[in-house]
Amino acid sequence: MKKWCSQINEAGFPAIAAKFNMQEGRMNSWGPCPSCGAVKRGKTDSRGPIGITPNKKGWQCFSCKVTGDVADLVSFHITDRKVSEAGKAGNIDISRWLIDNNLATEYRPSPKESVKTFYKEAPAITPANKYNDFKWDPELPEKYHNQLFTAAGNPVLQYLLTERKISLEVIKEAMLGCMWIDKNGQREYWLSIPHKDKSGDFCNIRFRSIPPAKKQYRVCGGRPMVLYGTESLTEKDQQVLIVEGELDVLALRTYGYNCNVVSGTSGATANWPEEWLDQLEDFQQFLLWYDGDQAGDDGSYKLAKKLGLYRCFRIRTNLCNDVGEALQKGISGDEVDAILDQPESFLKTNLKKVDQFADEIENLIKNPHSLIGMSTGSNKLDQVLGGIMSGLWVVTGDTGHGKTTWATWLLMQQAMRGVSVMLTSFEQRPIGTVQKLLRAFVGGDFTKVSEQERRDALSRMAKTPMRVFDHYGELKFDHLIETIRYSARRHNLKIALIDHLGFLVTSSRKGNEDERLVIERIVRKLATIAVQDDITIMLVCHPNNMAVAQQRRVKISDLKGASAIRQDAHVALVVERMEVSEDRGFPATAIHVDKVRSEFGANGSRCIMAFDPLSCVYADVWEDTPAGKSGKKIFIPQAYTQRRRKK
Numbered sequence: 012m013k014k015w016c017s018q019i020n021e022a023g024f025p026a027i028a029a030k031f032n033m034q035e036g037r038m039n040s041w042g043p044c045p046s047c048g049a050v051k052r053g054k055t056d057s058r059g060p061i062g063i064t065p066n067k068k069g070w071q072c073f074s075c076k077v078t079g080d081v082a083d084l085v086s087f088h089i090t091d092r093k094v095s096e097a098g099k100a101g102n103i104d105i106s107r108w109l110i111d112n113n114l115a116t117e118y119r120p121s122p123k124e125s126v127k128t129f130y131k132e133a134p135a136i137t138p139a140n141k142y143n144d145f146k147w148d149p150e151l152p153e154k155y156h157n158q159l160f161t162a163a164g165n166p167v168l169q170y171l172l173t174e175r176k177i178s179l180e181v182i183k184e185a186m187l188g189c190m191w192i193d194k195n196g197q198r199e200y201w202l203s204i205p206h207k208d209k210s211g212d213f214c215n216i217r218f219r220s221i222p223p224a225k226k227q228y229r230v231c232g233g234r235p236m237v238l239y240g241t242e243s244l245t246e247k248d249q250q251v252l253i254v255e256g257e258l259d260v261l262a263l264r265t266y267g268y269n270c271n272v273v274s275g276t277s278g279a280t281a282n283w284p285e286e287w288l289d290q291l292e293d294f295q296q297f298l299l300w301y302d303g304d305q306a307g308d309d310g311s312y313k314l315a316k317k318l319g320l321y322r323c324f325r326i327r328t329n330l331c332n333d334v335g336e337a338l339q340k341g342i343s344g345d346e347v348d349a350i351l352d353q354p355e356s357f358l359k360t361n362l363k364k365v366d367q368f369a370d371e372i373e374n375l376i377k378n379p380h381s382l383i384g385m386s387t388g389s390n391k392l393d394q395v396l397g398g399i400m401s402g403l404w405v406v407t408g409d410t411g412h413g414k415t416t417w418a419t420w421l422l423m424q425q426a427m428r429g430v431s432v433m434l435t436s437f438e439q440r441p442i443g444t445v446q447k448l449l450r451a452f453v454g455g456d457f458t459k460v461s462e463q464e465r466r467d468a469l470s471r472m473a474k475t476p477m478r479v480f481d482h483y484g485e486l487k488f489d490h491l492i493e494t495i496r497y498s499a500r501r502h503n504l505k506i507a508l509i510d511h512l513g514f515l516v517t518s519s520r521k522g523n524e525d526e527r528l529v530i531e532r533i534v535r536k537l538a539t540i541a542v543q544d545d546i547t548i549m550l551v552c553h554p555n556n557m558a559v560a561q562q563r564r565v566k567i568s569d570l571k572g573a574s575a576i577r578q579d580a581h582v583a584l585v586v587e588r589m590e591v592s593e594d595r596g597f598p599a600t601a602i603h604v605d606k607v608r609s610e611f612g613a614n615g616s617r618c619i620m621a622f623d624p625l626s627c628v629y630a631d632v633w634e635d636t637p638a639g640k641s642g643k644k645i646f647i648p649q650a651y652t653q654r655r656r657k658k
Contacts, residue, residue: 016082023067045087049074090232147231152205155188164189211242238287240273250296262338279310300326324354388424391618397611402581403538404549414586426477432506435480437514454637455625485518511551530572538579567605597633598622
């Protein structure tokens, strides 16, 4: 085994991780963790939980703090333990996996050993207890189920019937079973709970200790972990009941709830894999009945955010802690029906006295970014806006003044800081947005650099949490909303750029409906979603021609539906490109703040930013732009300056 450990360590972490479908994230991070299942490093850190050493042979999970080498990575996936803790049986499974994946080609058995006998190298066990080490075999679900109804399995059967009150019919339908281990003259009992995949085929077993033993769970190493009850997800038009564990699912089945009832298999607060979330994505409503403790509250809210708070409801009752306890206490089916008919929305509207916000105020002060908002990347903008807060931002400006370019730059700055953003471009093909981004990343005209430099720049962009919505032209408003909310749940989206309002109005108009009413409906919906989902939506709007006729800058009042926009938008900005000035010596853009709700913003203020037209980059001073850093200056023809002086 030592030779094989050395061999796979030499193969390196990335090569082995790929065989387990692990994904590489930003800054050479990886996930999910094979030990704890975490998919990101922290609440505010979207990198993968695992970091690897420069030689790519060692790793550490920053979520559960587990460390190991590449051999341990394999061992965790196969046995749920490190190599040093896997034991003989675990090493056999690891060896079998290595051979099956052509990673043990250099192994040569000794004269007294062969691959065949190696596979059979296992602890001596009694024939009546052939499988006692939590290893997978297709025979196990039926074997353990049959053992449940023997004299030896009676303690587990009585636990299910007498203590948990699960019906015999449900026990048989779920193929629950009994497995025991004899240690030092004592027998250790385990309840076996077979798991089925979407096709209804058995694919894994979860083992649960029974009282009086301390509660423990085990699974078959190296087997897929599925959403328990996934085969019951058959009615798309009905709500889904999500509970905390398998026995809660079985309790609901005992009450007669057989359709659309599922549970996770990693505890209340564990991360749910993307595969599980994908299976639930098309359903419209979810009831979450978790334990009534703090862990249940935290876990249900965490899951509801992923599924969408607006379509999730929490089940609470003073009668019991969870549905499993309801069954144990003898609560009737009618009472359970009544409990499920009175769910609490995760989107709450409560009246509170001001002193009840004391802790929240202190938390905001301890986390200034939450109070002031995320930095825009510009000190000047931060001073007039107070940072980027969640809500609806409206960005306007005259044609050709760069409102789309400025908004694209702003989102790019956030993505480079690790903030998840989404860009749309309905007026031009998405490739136009990519070209602006590429100019910024290469620092100028991307056609003047080599193909390799362009590919390197695109590769750097791809490592940021920035996504471009691949759509051109009119779009149904409901589809855009679904995309934004999906991205907020699944990709932790924080800022979405919608460019521009006109394409949504045209597609959302019903018959001869007044255009202003359509705008009012769209703006109000966007503002509501931004607040509910705690994201920032930046909406680009085109003004009318009033500013041109009156020879003044555009104002927020120049927009169609301006009254609704002034009322519902949290921030309203006007982008104005400044005329070339000999005194200034570089192109500039003024950002006018016509409205800002932040206590740290300044209504009616403006800031002037340097603009590098070659790279589509804005900065507080010219020297901070790519052109400025390279010493380039703007040449202003003498004839032009003379005309300006005469005026």
